[in-house]
Amino acid sequence: MMLERKSAVIYGGGGxxxxxxxxxxxREGARVFLAGRTPARLDAVARDIAAAGGTVETAQVDVFDQAAVERHAETVATTAGGIDIALNAVSIMHDQGTPLAGLALEEFMRPIDGFLRTLxxxxKAVARHMGGTGVILTLSEPGAKLAIGGILGHGVSAAGKEAFARLLAVELAPAGIRVVNIRPHAVIDAPAAGSYTNDLFKPAAGGGAVQDFLESGLAPTTLLKRLPTLAEIAETAAFLASDHAAAMTGAVVNLSAGALVD
Known part of the structure; x- marks a missing residue:
């Protein structure tokens, strides 16, 4: 069990x-603390974990409320004796497909301000409660590197998330805290799991099924000719959070199935 006796906070834990x-x-032994805005979704994940014999607690937390996030982190740290792992998996609905001429300033700024503000x-809330083996995991997208039209806000926010993780790793390394960014592509089974990407990709699907767009539109553009799965992302995250990856920080782990090569 790679994460035995570890405490893990997951923001956006119902997604x-x-x-x-x-x-x-x-499953790997961590005591999991789920935080998010929708209790019903958090409870659904918690039921699965409890049914499998895991330890889990939930809390309704608005990640845009800094004071609320800090209070929750303090509660978790007091309950668990500290925070070992944190993952920000918060989703921000945004525009993809609109070029500069038709893009409003608000739409451009929404993912930039939203994602980076929550990060x-x-x-900041969890770092102060981490010891010398703490791990902060973040998520980005291939838009951080892709040079295509219509993703101004999305691409800038994705690049910002990766820069944030890299620079945060420098600051927290002296305290023994690692920061690793995971860069998946569109996740093939995420829409079926209730992901916001089902709505995000509807315009690109052109009235067709989002699943068909993912399979025939995006998957063929990757080196492996497929898209990553939720299981692949989750298993990788567990490895990165474990002591097996203790020498890794300031890195971007590319799980895009080869959407681009650094």
Whole structure:
């Protein structure tokens, strides 16, 4: 059990990726603390974990409320004796497909401000409660590197998330805290798991099924001719959070199935 006796906070723990990672963390022995805005979704993940014999607690937390996030982190640290692992899996609905001429400033800024604001708030809240083996995991997308039209806000936010993780790793390394970013592509089974990407990709699907768009539109553009799965992301996250990856920090782990090569 790679994460035995570890405490893990997952923001956006009721979402597709957050929930998948939480289940694997719990399977690997971690005490999981789920935080998010929708109690019903958090409870659904918690029931799965409890049914499998894992230890889990939930809390309704608005990650845009810095004071609330800090209070929750303090409670978790008091309950568990500290925080070992944190993952920000919060989703921010945003525009993809609109070029500059038709893009409003608000739409451009929504993912940049939203994603980076939550990363700052959650990372600052947990870092102070981590010991010399703490791990902060973040998520980005291939848009951080891709040069295609119509993803101005998305691409800038993705690049910002990777830069944030890299620079945060420098600051926290002296305290023994690792920071690793995971860069998956669109996740093939996420829409079926209730992901917001089902709505995100509807315009690109052109009235067709989002699943068909993922399988025939995006998967063929990767080196492996497929897209990553929730299980692959979750299993990788567990490894990165474990002592097996103790020498890794300031890195981007590319799980895009080869959407791009660094």
């Amino acid at each position: 597709a990726i957050g929930g998948a990672v939480a289940r694997v963390f719990a 700052f708030i959650t990372s």
